Amino acid sequence: MRVITVDDDALALELHRAHLARAGGFRVVAECTGARAAVAALAHPAHRADLVLLDVTMPDGTGIDVLRHVRARGVCTGVIAVSGVRDVEVVREMVALGAVQYLIKPYTFATFRDRIEAFREYHVRSVAAAGVATQHDVDQMFASLRAVRTASLPKGLAAITLERVAAVLRERGPSTAREIAPRLGISREVGRRYLEYLADIRRADRRARYGARGRPQTEYAWNPRTGPL
Incomplete structure (x- = not known):
């Protein structure tokens, strides 16, 4: 802009x-x-x-x-x-x-x-x-x-971990919580919470990914219209 x-x-x-x-x-x-x-x-x-x-x-x-x-x-x-x-x-x-x-x-x-x-x-x-x-x-x-956000994060989320999750998502491209978590040494559930937060504040987009058996997983893609955290 x-x-x-x-x-x-x-x-x-x-x-x-x-x-x-x-x-x-x-x-x-x-x-x-x-x-x-x-x-x-x-x-x-x-x-x-x-x-x-x-x-x-x-x-x-x-x-x-x-x-x-x-x-x-x-x-x-x-x-x-x-x-x-x-x-x-x-x-x-x-x-x-x-x-x-x-x-x-x-x-x-x-x-x-x-x-x-x-x-x-x-x-x-x-x-x-x-x-x-x-x-x-x-x-x-x-x-x-x-939609002006407050600087505070939801309870249980840490700013440094959020920045790491965001950096991996930008670098790796569309990913699931299962794929992100091992790279950061965190559990899949913790990774999902951070990815969901990024989606909630419109820094990432959610979409369904269908595997070979037709079971959908939620994957997250960095929103290219936004800058870094």
Whole structure:
């Protein structure tokens, strides 16, 4: 996904760049340090973007000013506001002008990742539903934006083991719990719990695999639309 980052703080721009690279699947096409530069970048064909990470307060204007200008020009790029401003009226106005998320500084990488992953899911669904959308399509798009996960794992799951299971699944390709578990020195049942969790948070897809005797097993495949954990 193509991203424009907007912030008057060079360190904030660097942090955005690092977090997007860590999340995977995002490419920064322009970095802007002010409101005027942001409006120009969003209007430039070469900087066509899917998402803007937009600061609210800048020396030459505000994120609200940017959104008013680009919306008036018909630019419909998705926007996540990233700011230390906590004024409720500002939040309301940003949302009214089309910001789909509002991330308050300072924030953790896990929180940042949850917001952009929710937007990525929304973007994928909106592209898939191009043309005439059904009510189900619309419901799924809005549900994606609300699907912000908490950083905590279910009881009994460990973050390090989850990362190892995810890494093996990405490397090995579609696999069952029986195939994954021996590679990690865990039981099949424990492996299945981690794979089920990855499927529940849409990092992996479940599907049936039929053996020679016709007995189905559940196999899991890494969702290529997502980045690493």
